[in-house]
Amino acid sequence: MTDRQVGREIARWQQRLQLQDWQIGWEFVGGEDMECSGAPAEIAMNTDYRSACIRIARGSEDGSVLRYIRHEMLHLVLVDVDPVFTGACEALSREGAALLSDQWNSATERTVTRLERAFETVEPLCEPGTYAMVDPRR
Numbered sequence: 001m002t003d004r005q006v007g008r009e010i011a012r013w014q015q016r017l018q019l020q021d022w023q024i025g026w027e028f029v030g031g032e033d034m035e036c037s038g039a040p041a042e043i044a045m046n047t048d049y050r051s052a053c054i055r056i057a058r059g060s061e062d063g064s065v066l067r068y069i070r071h072e073m074l075h076l077v078l079v080d081v082d083p084v085f086t087g088a089c090e091a092l093s094r095e096g097a098a099l100l101s102d103q104w105n106s107a108t109e110r111t112v113t114r115l116e117r118a119f120e121t122v123e124p125l126c127e128p129g130t131y132a133m134v135d136p137r138r
């Protein structure tokens with residue numbers, strides 16, 4: 001997928017998910033540059049500056065890139081509940097915070113997966129190159 005196609009796909013999800021107040025960049029990276037080793041994609045967010053960067057494993061197939069973008073954008077929707085998690089962690093011991101962190105990460109991953117399935121039923125991912133036929137206001 002070209003940078004232009006990735007940018008358009010991110011913009012489309014940004015509009016759909018009402019995340020226009022975010023600056024969202026992206027990059028294709030080698031596996032060694034992923035913070036979550038072994039992940040095919042990840043998103044780094046700075047909530048103070050409302051900026052995010054989606055990293056996608058170089059060499060990923062187009063269909064996978066579309067899925068990764070949707071997945072990471074859905075994580076971004078959930079970021080507004082992060083202060084609840086952060087606040088709870090501050091009140092806990094180190095061990096308690098680590099346990100809560102594991103539970104939080106599992107819960108957000110399950111939620112994102114459910115949202116992906118819901119979107120898939122109402123709007124299957126389009127193939128790269130067909131963007132002109134997609135009305136982003138839909």
Ligand SMILES: [Zn+2]
Nearest residue numbers: 071075109112
């Ligand atoms: Zn995820």
